[in-house]
Amino acid sequence: MNKRSNWALPYFIFLVLFVVLPLLLIVVYALQDASGHFTLANIGKFFSDGDSLSTFALSIEVAIENTLLCILIGYPAAWILANKEYNKGAVTVVLFILPMWINALMRTLATAELFTMAGIQLGKGTLLFGMCYDYLPFMIYPIYNVLNKMDKSYAEAAQDLGATPREVFRKVTLPLSMPGVMSGVMMVFMPTVSTFAISEFLTNNKIKLFGTIIQENINNSMWNYGAALSLIMLVIIGITTFLQGNDSEETSVGGII
Amino acid sequence: MKDYIIDIQHLSKSFGDKKVLDDINLYVRRGEFITLLGPSGCGKTTLLRMIAGFLKPDEGNIFLDGKDIAGVPPHERPLNTVFQRYALFPHLDVYDNIAFGLKLKNTPEDEIDKRVRRVLKLVAMSDYEDRDVETLSGGQQQRIAIARAIVNQPKVLLLDEPLAALDLKMRKDMQIELKEMHRKLGITFIYVTHDQEEALTLSDTIVVINEGKIQQIGTPTDIYNEPVNAFVADFIGESNILKGRMMRDRRVAFIKHEFDCVDEGFGEDVRVDVVVRPEDIYFTTDPAKCQFTAKVNSCTFKGVHYEMFVDTDTGYELMIQDYDPYPVGSEVMLYIDPDDIQVMKKERTENKYSGKVTSEGTVEFLGAEFECNTEGFEVGDDVTVKIRFEKVDLLDHEDEAITTGHVEFILYMGNHYHLTIRTESGEKIWVDTNDIWDKNDFVGIKILPKDICLEKVVTANE
Numbered sequence: 001m002n003k004r005s006n007w008a009l010p011y012f013i014f015l016v017l018f019v020v021l022p023l024l025l026i027v028v029y030a031l032q033d034a035s036g037h038f039t040l041a042n043i044g045k046f047f048s049d050g051d052s053l054s055t056f057a058l059s060i061e062v063a064i065e066n067t068l069l070c071i072l073i074g075y076p077a078a079w080i081l082a083n084k085e086y087n088k089g090a091v092t093v094v095l096f097i098l099p100m101w102i103n104a105l106m107r108t109l110a111t112a113e114l115f116t117m118a119g120i121q122l123g124k125g126t127l128l129f130g131m132c133y134d135y136l137p138f139m140i141y142p143i144y145n146v147l148n149k150m151d152k153s154y155a156e157a158a159q160d161l162g163a164t165p166r167e168v169f170r171k172v173t174l175p176l177s178m179p180g181v182m183s184g185v186m187m188v189f190m191p192t193v194s195t196f197a198i199s200e201f202l203t204n205n206k207i208k209l210f211g212t213i214i215q216e217n218i219n220n221s222m223w224n225y226g227a228a229l230s231l232i233m234l235v236i237i238g239i240t241t242f243l244q245g246n247d248s249e250e251t252s253v254g255g256i257i
Numbered sequence: 258m259k260d261y262i263i264d265i266q267h268l269s270k271s272f273g274d275k276k277v278l279d280d281i282n283l284y285v286r287r288g289e290f291i292t293l294l295g296p297s298g299c300g301k302t303t304l305l306r307m308i309a310g311f312l313k314p315d316e317g318n319i320f321l322d323g324k325d326i327a328g329v330p331p332h333e334r335p336l337n338t339v340f341q342r343y344a345l346f347p348h349l350d351v352y353d354n355i356a357f358g359l360k361l362k363n364t365p366e367d368e369i370d371k372r373v374r375r376v377l378k379l380v381a382m383s384d385y386e387d388r389d390v391e392t393l394s395g396g397q398q399q400r401i402a403i404a405r406a407i408v409n410q411p412k413v414l415l416l417d418e419p420l421a422a423l424d425l426k427m428r429k430d431m432q433i434e435l436k437e438m439h440r441k442l443g444i445t446f447i448y449v450t451h452d453q454e455e456a457l458t459l460s461d462t463i464v465v466i467n468e469g470k471i472q473q474i475g476t477p478t479d480i481y482n483e484p485v486n487a488f489v490a491d492f493i494g495e496s497n498i499l500k501g502r503m504m505r506d507r508r509v510a511f512i513k514h515e516f517d518c519v520d521e522g523f524g525e526d527v528r529v530d531v532v533v534r535p536e537d538i539y540f541t542t543d544p545a546k547c548q549f550t551a552k553v554n555s556c557t558f559k560g561v562h563y564e565m566f567v568d569t570d571t572g573y574e575l576m577i578q579d580y581d582p583y584p585v586g587s588e589v590m591l592y593i594d595p596d597d598i599q600v601m602k603k604e605r606t607e608n609k610y611s612g613k614v615t616s617e618g619t620v621e622f623l624g625a626e627f628e629c630n631t632e633g634f635e636v637g638d639d640v641t642v643k644i645r646f647e648k649v650d651l652l653d654h655e656d657e658a659i660t661t662g663h664v665e666f667i668l669y670m671g672n673h674y675h676l677t678i679r680t681e682s683g684e685k686i687w688v689d690t691n692d693i694w695d696k697n698d699f700v701g702i703k704i705l706p707k708d709i710c711l712e713k714v715v716t717a718n719e
Contacts, residue, residue, distance in 0.1 A: 153344035156311055159331045160338045161358035161409065171357075175348045 026234070029227035042228035052213060052229070059210035062124075063192040066131040067139075070188050071181060073132065074139035078180075079173075081140070082147035093144065100137050105197055107134065112201045122204050130202040131192055138191075139184035146180030147173070190237050261320075262287040262413060262445050263308065268317035270303055270469075274683075277303045279469040281317070285413070285447060286462075290439050292448045294456040295466035296492065301449045304466070305415050308447065309338050322412070337406035338415040342422065343398045345390040351377075351401055352386040358409040376404040379438065396427045403438070413445045420455065432458050453493045457481060465489050481534075483599055487668055487675075490532040490601070497538075497575050499671045501531035501600065509600055512671060513571035514549045516593060520600040530601040535564070535576040537597035540589055547590035551575065553583045567591070573671035608649070608686050611714065612642040620711060623702075624682030625660035629709035641712040646675065646689040648708035651700045658701025662686065664694050678702065 033039045046052050080086045081093050099107060111130050115122060150173070158172040159165075196211035205212070210233060217226035263285040270278040277300045285291050293301040306312045308319060310331030318325050326334060337358070345354050352373055359369045377383050380400035390398060399419060406414055419435075420428045436459055439446050450456055456463050457477040465472040465480060465488075473485045484490035487498050501511035503523040509516055511531045523529060541547055551567035554574070563582040567575050567589065583589055612622030614634045619626050622642045634640060652658050665685070666677035676688045678700060686702065694700065 151342075151344065153340050153342060154346060156331075157338070157340055157344035157346070157405075158357070159311075160309060160336075161405070162332050162361045163357075164332055167361060171361075172346060172348075176346075 023234075026227045026230050029224050030231040031228075032224055034224060042225050043232065045225060046229060046232060055208050055213055056210050058207070059193050062127065062131070062207075062209060063189050066128055066135065066192045067185055067189045069128060069132045070136050070139035071184070074136055074184065075143055075181065077136075078140045078143035078147055081144050082150075096140055097137055099133075104134055108198050108201050115202070122202060122206065124203070124207060126202045127199055127207055130198045131195070134198060135188045135192060138187040142183040142187065143177060143180040146177045150176055186241065189240070193237065194233060260287045261285060262289075262322060263447075264320040264323075265304075265308075266318050266320070268304070268307065268314050268319065270300075270307065270312065270315050277469050278307075278314075281469075281471060283464060283471065283474070285445060288443055288445055289461050290436070290446045290448065290459060291462045291464065292450060292456040292460040293464050293466055294450060294453060294492075295472075297451055299466045300469040301451075301466050302417055305338075305417055305447065305449050308413075309336055309415055310334050335412045336415055337409050337411040338417065339399075339402050339406050339419045341417045341419065343402040345398055345401055345405070347391055349390070350386070351382070351388050351390060351393075354390055354401060355386075355405045355408050357405065362409075372408050373404075376408045379407070379441070380404045381434075395423055396431065399423065399431065403435075407438070407442060407444065411444065413447060414442075416446060416448045418450055419448075421450075421452075428455070435459060457493070465492065467492070484532055484601065486601055486604055487530050487532075488666070490530075490599070491668055495535050495576060495578070497533045497535060497671060498668055499531045499533070499573070501529045503527045503529045503600060507595075509598060512549065512569050512573040512575070514569075516548065516598055517595040518598040518600060519595050520598075523600065523602065528603050528606055530603055532599040532601060533575075533593055533597060535578040536562070537593060538575060538577045539592055539594070540577075540579060540581070540583065541592055542590065544590065546592050548592040550588055550590050553585050553587050553589060556582050556585055558582070574669075575671060605687065607646065608642075608644040610642045610684070612640050612711075614638045614640060614711075618706075620709065623660055623680050623684055623686065627659055627704060627706075627709055629706045629711065631711065634711060634713070639714040641714055643710040643712065644686075644704055644708060646687050647673075648704060649686060649688040649690075650703040650705070651676075651678070651688060651690060651692065651694065652703055653698075653700065655701050658703050660702050662700055662702055664696055664698045664700060667694065667696060 030042055031038055031040065033041060077096065081096065087093070108130055111133060112122065112126075115126050120126060154172050154176060155168050158168045163171060193209075194211040194214075196209060196215045199205070199207050199209045199212055210229070214226050214229045214233070217223075217229065261284040263283075265281055265283040268278055268281040269276070281304060293304060295301045303312060307314050310326070310329065314327075318327060320326070321334070321336075346357065349357065355373045355376060356369050359372060364372075373386070374383070377386060380403055382397060382400050382404065385393070385397065385401075390401060393401065399422075402419070416435075420431050423431060432455060435446075448456075448459060457480075460477055462474065463477055463480050464474050467488050473480055473489045475483075480489065480493055484493060484496075490496045490498055499511045501509050503509050503520070503526070504515065505525045506521040506523075507518055509518045509520070509529065509531060549569055549571070551569045554566045554568050556563055556565045559578075562578045562580055565577045565579065565583060567577060569575060569591075577591075610622040612620045614631050614636055615621045615626055616636055618628055618631055620629050620631060620640060620642060621627075655661055660680055660682070662678040662680035664676055665679045668675040668677075670689075673689050673691050674693070676690060676694060678686045678688055680686055680702065
């Protein structure tokens with residue numbers, strides 16, 4: 001081993017201690033019963049428990065809704081930010097990123113407090129609002145990045161070939177910005193599936209998400225079932241990542257969503 | 258009524274303070290291959306983008322087929338552009354890239370298919386329709402970009418340095434193919450390039466542009482053989498540019514020798530610039546033919562010819578191209594045919610500015626205050642300031658300088674350099690010097706009081 005590769009050692013140790021080991025522990029706990037014997041019962045329990053399944057379905061539903069909401073609000077915002085005509089300085093970009101400097105938990109608590117003050121009933125609406133508020137920058141930024149770096153001559157070429165501004169957007173700008181949308185989706189969708197703090201504060205625990213039941217199990221020392229649920233979530237996230245990864249490659253070449 | 262497809266009148270454009278195009282007047286004949294030629298930053302691409310509609314002129318009009326197209330957005334103009342870096346859509350394959358324009362116009366599917374195949378054949382890319390554009394080589398992308406433009410059968414095809422990104426061999430091949438395509442299609446081509454050789458090879462008409470102004474319009478042979486000014490002569494091909502004096506019609510003096518020439522109408526004893534192409538200076542062994550002698554200074558093989566620098570008996574350096582080499586150090590006899598001497602009117606014979614006497618002994622011009630003899634003038638008088646080119650001192654530091662500037666253009670005149678300096682105030686000063694400066698060098702400008710010549714401004718009222 002030469003000297004330079006030694007520099008990687010601290011990172012390697014860090015990764016083993018804080019990424020690989022915890023993951024292994026999750027797998028080990030998930031496949032054990034309370035007394036430490038190997039079992040698949042924890043995973044079986046999830047698939048036979050109606051409550052868990054419906055919570056899971058709800059989490060996915062909320063995550064999809066939140067992601068769509070973020071695209072709907074985030075894309076036009078990113079487009080305006082990337083457009084030099086509307087956005088003269090980079091100040092506006094900073095304004096969009098600024099909320100991220102404040103701890104997400106504090107923002108969520110403050111939002112909940114605002115809703116209570118305004119007398120708005122906490123529920124699914126407030127939950128989606130809070131999630132969108134928290135995750136919107138993660139959608140805007142990658143799209144903004146792609147749009148900002150996009151060679152202007154593509155739009156000009158389309159115009160030159162007879163496309164109206166609307167057609168330029170639909171046929172060139174939008175498809176070419178899909179990689180940005182895809183990474184935005186990944187950065188929004190996955191954290192929303194596993195979030196629990198937002199649902200706890202913004203619905204007063206009325207709506208339980210998948211993250212919430214994992215947290216509850218762990219808090220109540222149900223380590224094994226909690227680990228099994230985490231493992232299931234990891235696997236599902238892993239699969240969607242994989243699918244989207246393939247997908248975004250294709251979109252950069254060809255299709256619309 | 259002449260058959261002009263494009264007629265440009267008094268077109269001007271500024272970006273901020275910088276005037277990129279200044280009163281451009283130009284017409285393009287139907288079916289012509291016209292090239293806008295000039296160094297980078299001369300405004301040629303800006304002109305092309307205004308024709309395409311991506312930029313709006315500040316002043317002036319562009320007429321297409323006799324109609325002013327000022328209010329027509331780019332997507333409605335019957336023109337297509339081949340972009341410098343092709344701008345092929347990376348999310349579409351070759352076929353869909355070419356069909357892009359036709360699909361927008363709702364052309365029937367079978368018609369699109371027929372036309373796409375036809376242009377693919379024309380650009381010799383028939384089997385590539387399903388290929389991803391990013392897998393194509395530069396030359397192939399270039400062909401697809403051309404195909405994508407011409408499939409729409411535009412009235413005018415605009416090409417913005419389309420070959421700049423290709424290597425030399427590929428560029429030469431594409432030049433021949435472009436010329437061939439132009440002949441087959443019969444479409445008007447407007448071509449932008451900074452490569453003078455490319456312009457000479459391809460064009461029916463060349464428009465030489467520098468600093469936002471048209472310098473000369475003409476056929477390639479006109480431009481090459483009869484450049485109208487030193488810039489064009491220097492920019493197109495190699496040349497010896499020299500100071501001369503027109504003695505009388507058909508007789509010109511330069512390099513301290515007198516020559517017969519074919520130019521007339523300059524007047525008698527008038528200062529002129531003279532251009533002699535290096536291939537037009539001939540070696541001879543016949544003393545009767547010899548017009549002047551010189552000593553060979555260097556000799557370099559250039560493939561087809563040898564390039565030699567010689568020092569004349571009168572102390573001028575000339576470049577000569579000949580098929581035969583002459584040994585370095587040898588004395589040679591030379592002559593120039595009257596036909597090959599191109600005489601040009603001098604654009605200016607001295608620096609001239611309008612200034613103001615600011616106090617006894619100082620005058621203000623070029624945005625600075627210079628010391629000079631103001632005898633005979635009152636403080637506050639408007640004056641014309643004249644300085645001879647060789648009386649301007651250039652310094653490589655600011656300490657003793659009165660004002661500063663940057664070297665903008667360098668012309669070698671056989672025994673000295675003629676520099677164009679852009680001063681801090683944005684004006685120009687021309688300087689004759691024996692010192693060697695580089696383009697964009699920072700220079701201090703100093704003029705001795707005795708070399709500043711003042712004249713009263715004669716106003717029309719007086």
